[in-house]
Structure formats: structure tokens, C-alpha cells
Amino acid sequence: MIRLSHIHRIFKVGEEEVYALKDVSLELSSGDYISVMGPSGSGKSTLLNILGLLDRPTSGTYEFEKDDITSLSNQDQALVRRNRIGFVFQFFHLIPRLTAAENVELPLILAGMDPRERKPRVAEALDVLGLKDRAKHRPDQLSGGQRQRVAIARATIMRPSLILADEPTGNLDRHSGSDVVEILENLNRSGITLIIVTHDPALGERARRSIVMTDGSILADHRQGNPSP
Amino acid sequence: MKAGNIFVFSMRALSGYPARTLLVLLAMAIGVASVMLLTSLGEGARRYVNREFTSLGTHILFVLPGRSETTGGPPPLLGQTPRDLTLEDALALTRNPSIAKVGPIVVGSAPVSWNGKDREVTILGTTADMFEIRQLAMGQGRFLPVQDPSIGTGVAVIGHKIKTEIFGNGSALGEWIRIQDRRFRVIGILAPKGQSIGLDMGDLVIIPVASAQSLFNTSALFRIMIEAKHRDDIQEAKEAVLKTIRERHDGEDDITVITQDAILSTFDRILTALTLTVAGIAAISLAVAGILIMNVMLISVSQRKSEIGLLKAVGATGSQVLRVFLTEAAILSMTGAILGLVLAYSGLGVILRLFPDFPVHIPAWSVLASVFTAQLTGILFGVLPARRAAALDPVQALSRR
Numbered sequence: 001m002i003r004l005s006h007i008h009r010i011f012k013v014g015e016e017e018v019y020a021l022k023d024v025s026l027e028l029s030s031g032d033y034i035s036v037m038g039p040s041g042s043g044k045s046t047l048l049n050i051l052g053l054l055d056r057p058t059s060g061t062y063e064f065e066k067d068d069i070t071s072l073s074n075q076d077q078a079l080v081r082r083n084r085i086g087f088v089f090q091f092f093h094l095i096p097r098l099t100a101a102e103n104v105e106l107p108l109i110l111a112g113m114d115p116r117e118r119k120p121r122v123a124e125a126l127d128v129l130g131l132k133d134r135a136k137h138r139p140d141q142l143s144g145g146q147r148q149r150v151a152i153a154r155a156t157i158m159r160p161s162l163i164l165a166d167e168p169t170g171n172l173d174r175h176s177g178s179d180v181v182e183i184l185e186n187l188n189r190s191g192i193t194l195i196i197v198t199h200d201p202a203l204g205e206r207a208r209r210s211i212v213m214t215d216g217s218i219l220a221d222h223r224q225g226n227p228s229p
Numbered sequence: 230m231k232a233g234n235i236f237v238f239s240m241r242a243l244s245g246y247p248a249r250t251l252l253v254l255l256a257m258a259i260g261v262a263s264v265m266l267l268t269s270l271g272e273g274a275r276r277y278v279n280r281e282f283t284s285l286g287t288h289i290l291f292v293l294p295g296r297s298e299t300t301g302g303p304p305p306l307l308g309q310t311p312r313d314l315t316l317e318d319a320l321a322l323t324r325n326p327s328i329a330k331v332g333p334i335v336v337g338s339a340p341v342s343w344n345g346k347d348r349e350v351t352i353l354g355t356t357a358d359m360f361e362i363r364q365l366a367m368g369q370g371r372f373l374p375v376q377d378p379s380i381g382t383g384v385a386v387i388g389h390k391i392k393t394e395i396f397g398n399g400s401a402l403g404e405w406i407r408i409q410d411r412r413f414r415v416i417g418i419l420a421p422k423g424q425s426i427g428l429d430m431g432d433l434v435i436i437p438v439a440s441a442q443s444l445f446n447t448s449a450l451f452r453i454m455i456e457a458k459h460r461d462d463i464q465e466a467k468e469a470v471l472k473t474i475r476e477r478h479d480g481e482d483d484i485t486v487i488t489q490d491a492i493l494s495t496f497d498r499i500l501t502a503l504t505l506t507v508a509g510i511a512a513i514s515l516a517v518a519g520i521l522i523m524n525v526m527l528i529s530v531s532q533r534k535s536e537i538g539l540l541k542a543v544g545a546t547g548s549q550v551l552r553v554f555l556t557e558a559a560i561l562s563m564t565g566a567i568l569g570l571v572l573a574y575s576g577l578g579v580i581l582r583l584f585p586d587f588p589v590h591i592p593a594w595s596v597l598a599s600v601f602t603a604q605l606t607g608i609l610f611g612v613l614p615a616r617r618a619a620a621l622d623p624v625q626a627l628s629r630r
Contacts, residue, residue: 110540
């Protein structure tokens with residue numbers, strides 16, 4: 001489903017060139033559940049940003065569902081993000097002045113969907129995540145776990161084939177964290193490819209495949225049950 | 230993303246920061262209102278002058294002694310001429326077919342007394358024709374009688390203010406007043422009519438022109454007011470006046486004839502220029518409001534970085550983000566302009582209440598121009614912040630917590 005070949009990402013910090021990603025090649029298959037772990041500055045967030053088309057590699061190619069999307073225009077990349085990728089962030093990134101339902105609705109509005117079609121779809125998404133009675137609440141009236149569930153509803157409302165989660169439990173207590181992980185894993189079970197970036201080894205080991213990064217390179221790539229160096 | 234959705238989204242964004250939004254709206258409203266109010270004052274002044282002149286009648290000429298043009302010869306100073314304008318000159322003009330009425334004027338100041346009360350008053354010496362030329366109205370009694378202008382009789386018509394000041398509530402008709410050392414009988418009192426091009430018609434005494442000449446011991450006229458038969462005759466009347474006086478003054482053009490139209494159009498030009506100047510000054514406040522919008526939008530963009538990053542992450546294109554922020558700027562400037570309209574019209578209401586006589590009026594062009602300029606500056610100054618938002622790198626935008 002996804003093939004990264006020889007991806008480099010170089011940041012210029014003053015005169016110095018910093019390698020955030022060094023010759024990363026990676027193949028991910030559809031419906032997979034992958035965790036990306038590693039210390040701070042290891043390049044895992046950069047990898048996620050490139051996978052999510054929020055960032056462009058300095059060199060290398062990125063194939064998404066057999067399309068080479070490395071060279072797409074910003075406009076077309078936005079469309080790929082809108083239709084095929086869902087993001088879940090550590091800090092939720094809900095728009096504070098909008099209600100839960102309106103936050104979930106946002107991608108549909110951007111896609112120009114008709115309101116009559118939008119409303120039932122939003123209601124259904126909220127219902128599935130147990131947020132039916134929270135639809136009219138603003139983010140500051142919701143608990144952390146509820147906020148992350150709203151964010152997940154927003155990430156899935158366009159029915160993407162890939163969900164990228166950046167420390168999805170990083171800001172949650174253990175209980176709501178495991179709730180969120182369960183929801184994400186359920187989504188994965190329904191066929192959506194799930195990539196989670198995390199510091200938490202317990203969460204990382206739940207994935208069927210876990211990638212460990214250091215210094216912009218892939219240090220280890222385990223399949224669950226049969227670790228391989 | 231449809232226009233309606235962008236609008237709703239932008240509205241929510243604006244109402245999410247009420248203090249900031251209200252301040253920008255206020256600035257815009259003040260800008261728009263000041264343009265409209267200042268132009269309305271200028272326009273009011275223009276209309277006021279217009280009204281004052283047309284209240285004189287519409288086809289009036291003024292004949293002044295002295296020449297204001299300096300073509301050939303040493304320039305004579307205005308009003309200094311070897312030959313005075315005389316009553317005979319005025320009477321000679323009456324024979325012209327294009328001239329309907331001739332009102333010679335002698336003006337001076339003299340003490341008026343009655344029953345021990347004494348007051349310095351402007352004395353206007355003229356003839357019966359002046360009544361119609363200046364479109365006067367009588368409160369009581371009658372105006373100067375139609376008679377041979379060269380005979381001075383002891384009758385006087387007084388302004389309503391003089392009447393109250395000297396006679397109080399008592400009757401003035403038929404009373405004998407003393408002007409300087411002569412006695413005049415009051416035959417009429419002018420109706421209150423207010424100002425008439427600077428001359429307070431309530432505060433003067435009108436006597437026959439010959440009486441005024443002997444009172445001030447002069448044969449010269451201050452000026453002559455002429456009413457042409459028709460509006461079309463004004464030019465002809467002007468030439469006739471110049472020709473007649475030239476013949477009487479040994480072939481010298483030593484008078485100046487001013488038509489009311491010429492005065493009016495001069496005033497009109499001056500006041501229109503004034504209005505435009507004032508409007509220009511006020512337009513600066515509109516520009517300031519535009520810059521304020523830019524400022525606030527820039528702050529808004531940096532405060533809402535993570536929101537913009539998120540919009541991009543969920544698939545908003547750069548142009549969608551641009552449109553969202555431009556729409557916000559447009560809503561701000563449009564709402565500000567509408568508030569400005571409301572403010573201007575309520576300000577106008579206050580002015581009308583305070584000065585009911587002053588014909589203030591907001592010209593249509595200033596409404597259109599100020600609203601249009603407000604829109605334009607709002608959007609123009611909204612472009613920079615909107616472009617900045619659209620160009621924001623989502624990774625950086627989202628990394629902010």
C-alpha cells in the first residue's frame with residue numbers, strides 16, 4: 001500500500017544540515033498495524049509527517065496505493081490528505097470555538113459535501129464512538145478521552161485508508177488511553193491501516209509490526225512474535 | 230468548500246473573539262461614518278449657499294462701481310474710480326427691455342432713536358423694486374411706496390428685530406423715528422426671514438434711496454441690484470448694463486457686473502473642493518481602519534496557527550485557507566461599513582436636531598464611495614494575512630501546542 005524508497009529529509013539549521021531522515025526505505029501493506037518508536041529527535045515524527053503528506057522529503061519517492069505522490073502539487077496533496085488519510089494528534093487539535101459535531105464535520109465541509117448528507121454521517125460517527133450526547137459540547141466541556149474520541153471521529157469521517165496517530169495517548173490518563181487504543185485497534189480490524197508513533201513501549205508492542213528509529217534511520221523492524229534485527 | 234460554509238466558518242471564527250472583532254468593527258465604523266458626516270457637512274454648506282442665493286430670486290445681477298478686471302492701463306483698485314455709480318445711472322438702466330427691475334442701493338450706518346431709545350443701525354436706501362428683487366415679505370404695513378426715486382420722503386420700513394428692540398410689544402406702525410437728525414414715519418415691518426447672504430434682514434431700516442443719499446450726504450450708490458426679465462436674458466442684461474453705463478461714463482468701463490450665476494458657481498466650486506478635501510482627510514481614517522484590520526488578522530493568523538495547521542491536515546487546500554481568511558476580512562469591513570452607515574445617519578439626525586436650518590445631507594456618492602473604500606481596504610489589507618495563513622507550513626503550525 002505504501003512504499004517509501006530512499007527517503008532523505010534534511011533540515012537546514014543555520015549553516016548546518018541536519019538529517020532528520022537518512023535513506024529510509026519502507027514498505028507497508030494494507031490493513032497493517034504499525035508502531036513507530038524511538039527517542040526524541042530520532043526522526044519518527046518526521047517520518048509520520050512525510051507519510052501524512054504534511055512534509056515533503058528532500059529526496060526519495062513515496063508511493064501511496066501505487067501512485068507516486070512525491071511530486072504532487074500542494075493542492076493535490078491536500079486532496080490526498082482529505083480523502084485517504086486521517087490524523088490523530090497528541091494534543092487533539094480540536095477547534096475550540098466549534099462543537100464536537102462541528103469539529104467532526106469539518107473535513108466534510110472542506111470536501112464540499114451537502115449538509116443533508118453531512119449531518120447523519122456526523123451523527124453516526126459520534127454515535128459509534130459513544131459521543132452521541134456530547135455532540136453539542138465544545139472541546140473545553142469534554143474530558144481528554146472524549147476529546148481524543150472526537151478527534152478520531154474527525155479522522156475517520158472521510159473513511160480514509162490510513163490513520164496516522166502521533167502519541168494518541170500521550171496526553172491521556174491510563175484508562176482513557178486504553179479506551180482510545182481500543183478504538184484505534186477496532187478501526188484497524190475493520191481494514192484501515194494504522195500507524196502509531198509512541199514513546200510508550202507497552203503501546204508499541206501491541207502493534208503487529210513495530211519499527212524502532214534512531215538518528216533518522218530504521219534501527220529495527222519487528223514483526224510480532226518473530227523479532228528480526 | 231462552498232461559499233456559504235466558508236461564510237459560516239468565518240463568522241464563527243469572528244464571534245469566537247468578540248473583543249477583537251468589536252474593536253475592528255468600531256474602527257471601520259468610525260472611518261466610514263467620518264467620511265460620510267464630513268462630506269455631508271460640506272454638502273450642507275454648499276446647499277446652504279445655494280439656497281441663500283436662490284432665495285434672492287434666480288436671475289439677479291449686481292452692478293458694482295469700479296472695475297475688477299485689469300486689462301490695459303494701470304490697474305485701478307476695486308471701488309476706486311473717478312466716477313461714482315449714481316442714481317441717474319440706475320434709472321437709465323430701467324429703460325432696457327431685458328431688465329425687469331432695478332434696485333439702487335445706498336448703505337450706511339446711523340443712529341436710530343425713538344422715545345429716548347437709541348441704537349446704531351444699518352440703513353439701506355433703495356426703491357420699491359427692491360421688495361421683489363430680494364423677495365422680501367412684509368410682517369405689518371407696506372413696503373416703500375412706488376414713487377420717483379429721486380424724491381426723498383420721510384418713510385421707513387424696519388426689520389423685525391429693530392421693531393422689538395425699539396418698540397417692544399407696542400405698535401410701531403405710524404410712529405415717527407429719528408435717524409440721525411431726520412424724522413421718518415414707520416410704514417411697514419419686514420417679516421422675519423432670517424439671513425440673506427450675510428445681511429440680517431431683521432436688523433436694518435429701509436428708507437427711500439434719495440433720503441439715504443441726503444442722510445449720508447453722497448450721490449454715489451453702493452451698488453445696483455438688477456432683476457432680468459428671464460433667466461435667458463441675464464447675459465443680454467449684463468451687456469446692456471455695461472453698454473448703458475459706458476455711454477454715460479464717457480466710454481469707460483468703470484463698473485463690474487456680476488451675475489448671480491457666476492457667484493453661485495464660484496461658491497459651488499469652492500465648496501465642492503472643500504467637501505472633497507474633507508472627504509479625503511476622512512478617507513485617511515478609513516485607510517487606518519484597513520491597516521487595523523490587517524494587524525488584527527495577522528495576530529489572528531499567528532494565534533490560530535494550530536487551527537490552520539489542522540485545517541490543512543484534514544485536507545484544506547491553500548486556497549481554501551486563503552478564502553477563509555479573506556472572507557473574515559470582508560465580513561469585518563462590510564459589517565464595519567454598515568455600522569458606519571448607521572452611525573453616520575444617527576449623527577446626521579443629531580446635527581439636524583441641533584441645527585434644523587442647516588441643510589445637511591449625506592450625498593449618495595459619499596455613501597457608495599465610503600462603503601466601497603471600506604470593502605476595498607478591508608480586503609486589500611486582508612490579503613497579506615490570508616496569504617501568510619495559506620502559506621503556513623502545517624508541520625510547524627501543528628507543533629505549537
